[in-house]
Amino acid sequence: MRRTGNKTIVPFKAKIVEPIRLLPRAERIERIIAAGLNLFNLESRDVYIDLLTDSGTGAMSAQQLGAAMMGDESYAGSRSFERLAENFSRITGLPYVIPAHQGRGAERVLNSVLVKKHQIVPGNSHFDTTKAHIEFSGGRCIDCTIQAGKSSQELHPFKGNLDLVALRQAVEEYGAKHVAYVLITVTCNSGGGQPVSMQNMREVSAYARSRGIAVYLDVARFAENAFFIKEREEGYADKSIAEIVFEMFSYADGCTMSAKKDGIVPMGGLIGVRDQGLFEALKTPTILFEGFFTYGGMSGMTMEALATGLEEVLDEDYLRYRVGQVAQLGAWLEEEGVPIVRPVGGHAVFIDGRLFFPDIPEDEFPAQAVCVELYKEGGVRAVEIGSNLIGRNPDTGENIRPAMDLCRLTIPRRVYSSEHLEHVVDAAKTVLDGQHSRSRGLAFLKEAQGIRHFASTFREL
Ligand SMILES: Cc1ncc(COP(=O)(O)O)c(C=O)c1O
Numbered sequence: 001m002r003r004t005g006n007k008t009i010v011p012f013k014a015k016i017v018e019p020i021r022l023l024p025r026a027e028r029i030e031r032i033i034a035a036g037l038n039l040f041n042l043e044s045r046d047v048y049i050d051l052l053t054d055s056g057t058g059a060m061s062a063q064q065l066g067a068a069m070m071g072d073e074s075y076a077g078s079r080s081f082e083r084l085a086e087n088f089s090r091i092t093g094l095p096y097v098i099p100a101h102q103g104r105g106a107e108r109v110l111n112s113v114l115v116k117k118h119q120i121v122p123g124n125s126h127f128d129t130t131k132a133h134i135e136f137s138g139g140r141c142i143d144c145t146i147q148a149g150k151s152s153q154e155l156h157p158f159k160g161n162l163d164l165v166a167l168r169q170a171v172e173e174y175g176a177k178h179v180a181y182v183l184i185t186v187t188c189n190s191g192g193g194q195p196v197s198m199q200n201m202r203e204v205s206a207y208a209r210s211r212g213i214a215v216y217l218d219v220a221r222f223a224e225n226a227f228f229i230k231e232r233e234e235g236y237a238d239k240s241i242a243e244i245v246f247e248m249f250s251y252a253d254g255c256t257m258s259a260k261k262d263g264i265v266p267m268g269g270l271i272g273v274r275d276q277g278l279f280e281a282l283k284t285p286t287i288l289f290e291g292f293f294t295y296g297g298m299s300g301m302t303m304e305a306l307a308t309g310l311e312e313v314l315d316e317d318y319l320r321y322r323v324g325q326v327a328q329l330g331a332w333l334e335e336e337g338v339p340i341v342r343p344v345g346g347h348a349v350f351i352d353g354r355l356f357f358p359d360i361p362e363d364e365f366p367a368q369a370v371c372v373e374l375y376k377e378g379g380v381r382a383v384e385i386g387s388n389l390i391g392r393n394p395d396t397g398e399n400i401r402p403a404m405d406l407c408r409l410t411i412p413r414r415v416y417s418s419e420h421l422e423h424v425v426d427a428a429k430t431v432l433d434g435q436h437s438r439s440r441g442l443a444f445l446k447e448a449q450g451i452r453h454f455a456s457t458f459r460e461l
Pocket residue numbers: 055102103104105127129130185187188189218220258259260268269
């Protein structure tokens with residue numbers, strides 16, 4: 001039993017449980033080979049601890065399930081949407097709300113209206129579906145994350161921040177009218193689950209507005225970002241999470257949200273906007289792609305659970321436990337010598353694949369190899385956020401070499417105990433001790449097109 005690190009108070013107890021099992025090692029090896037060394041191809045029943053994602057995997061509360069029973073399933077004018085939209089507007093200050101089935105649904109609707117061919121969207125390490133939707137609408141993403149956010153070891157309290165110099169350069173180079181909008185992702189997923197400071201949001205917004213450019217937030221993990229601001233940024237220690245969240249949104253013209261993270265629901269998404277004209281323009285694509293604009297792919301039950309989840313996620317005790325649990329896993333891994341991205345972000349611990357397997361060449365997917373070994377060793381399912389995920393340059397077709405090649409251990413909300421996370425640490429330590437001198441990685445068996453990490457398969461070299 002590990003005893004070091006911050007002990008957090010867990011502000012809930014279990015009422016319903018779901019059985020899980022650890023397959024014998026020989027069967028795990030059989031399963032991962034049959035899956036083409038791609039962890040997305042595993043059956044969930046063959047996974048002991050599932051750290052693939054924090055998206056839609058959180059445990060709902062008794063209050064959320066109770067609220068769900070009040071769901072109004074009316075096609076139009078659902079009472080549940082009214083409650084959800086009221087809650088979201090009160091929390092964010094954004095008066096107009098459009099529902100979507102999940103984050104990428106919201107991204108498709110918003111980008112289909114905002115992005116014109118050849119326009120750019122500068123931002124901080126756009127999430128993969130966001131990038132894909134901007135490109136699908138004819139736009140290009142320009143990554144303006146600060147340098148510290150691209151290094152796994154450089155310590156910085158807000159590694160998700162945008163570099164204002166890089167942002168200005170992009171705007172100068174393309175011209176303000178060729179900038180569809182600036183996107184700030186809070187917290188920044190691809191860059192390590194790292195927060196963005198309030199000061200950075202304020203400065204980015206002031207600059208963008210001075211050039212007549214709109215600012216949008218991708219707010220999948222807005223409450224976790226707010227907690228980091230409270231903990232780390234001067235002047236915010238005495239503010240409530242709700243006050244911090246409200247200020248964050250004040251710097252934006254609108255947002256998209258995957259509600260599967262900080263909404264703590266299995267499915268759902270939202271768009272919030274300030275402008276009534278834009279709200280009207282979003283209705284038709286919502287009807288085309290998502291559903292009528294008072295449900296957008298969510299059931300009344302989901303909308304009720306989400307309306308309650310948005311209230312629960314602002315609870316400071318919950319956020320302290322949540323961010324504390326992720327930090328605890330990071331501290332334990334570091335104690336065992338596992339190289340991780342520092343400081344630890346809000347929803348995941350990232351193992352640096354290139355440092356974990358220093359002898360595996362960069363183009364042989366070291367982080368994917370870490371994911372495969374963790375499954376073989378402990379039945380743990382992680383996900384690669386690196387060379388495989390980032391894919392090829394759409395103009396040249398060449399493999400993009402990402403700044404970091406990471407294996408992400410993503411922690412579902414309110415699901416796993418310390419014992420579960422200790423098992424993960426033991427598995428990582430065993431792999432590290434036994435295989436540090438491994439010199440070959442993986443090669444594609446079949447390379448999928450587009451977002452390739454979901455479907456590509458590999459062989460061991
Ligand atoms: C920052 C961010 N934006 C957007 C999305 C897409 O959301 P969804 O999976 O609900 O489509 C995700 C999902 O992980 C995300 O992390």
